[in-house]
Amino acid sequence: MSRNVLVTGAAKGIGQAIALRLAKDGFNVAVNDIEIMSQELQDTQKAIEKLGQKSIAIIADVSNDKQVETMMKKVTKELGSLNIAVANAGIAQVKPFIELTTKDWDKMFAINMRGVFLCYKEAAKIMIEQGTGGKIIGACSIVGYKPFPMLSHYSATKWGVRGLTQAAAMELAKHKITVNAYCPGIVGTEMWNLIDEKLAKYENKKKGEVIEEYSNKLIALGRTSVPDDVANFVSYLASKDSDYMTGQSIMIDGGIEFS
DSSP states (O other), rough: OOOOOEEOOSSHHHHHHHHHHHHHHHHHEEEOOGGGGGHHHHHHHHHHHHOOOOOOEEETOOOOOHHHHHHHHHHHHHHSSSOOOOOOOOOOOOOOOGGGGHHHHHHHOOOOOOHHHHHHHHHHHHHHHHOOEEEEEEEEOOGTTSOTTOOOHHHHHHHHHHHHHHHHHHHHHHGGGGEEEEESSBBBBBHHHHHHHHHHHHHTTTTTTHHHHHHHHOOTTSSOOHHHHHHHHHHHHGGGGGHHHSEEEEESSSSSSSO
């Protein structure tokens, strides 16, 4: 019996790494991103197919309820079922708290919070209808435990994901659906390159100096993580080995924060 997973925000970075790792694990993988990332998304789809797994690419905005509902239904129609959903899509913005606008705030929450909520909800509805349980996995962050300066609204969304993950886990347990989240630290992706660039500007440092300083001073293992570090943990969350784990948001940060 085939096992099918959906990964949002899978055109590049952590989402792409997760999609490829789950394909190596034997899953058929539906990948999602927005229209502007369509070429990169198709490249991810082709890479999955080269690994011998079925894949479909779905363009959808995770902050749009109708698009998310349609996306989930398309996965089940074309792959046969939805066993695992990874709500990975997210954005970041570096900006001083007192300079944030309501537009900044609303955009951040639309993608990082409403997007995760909609993916959790629509995936759960399908899994409940299927009656065979499932796994829902969300993108949190180290800032969901330890906020960073200039990332107040981003941090707020990730704290929200932690709460949502716990509440959803409690309600969905009776349907044999687990809900967990992964919390990356400083990862070598375009998102963190942007964060580094903006923080360097505000701290009067050169590009690259902030992330290097954070890596040397904050990370116990002494290196910035790569997307595969996160994907390896998501592989565990998607496996049978995590069947007795739910409601957890686990940091994969190389030893920045300990809880």
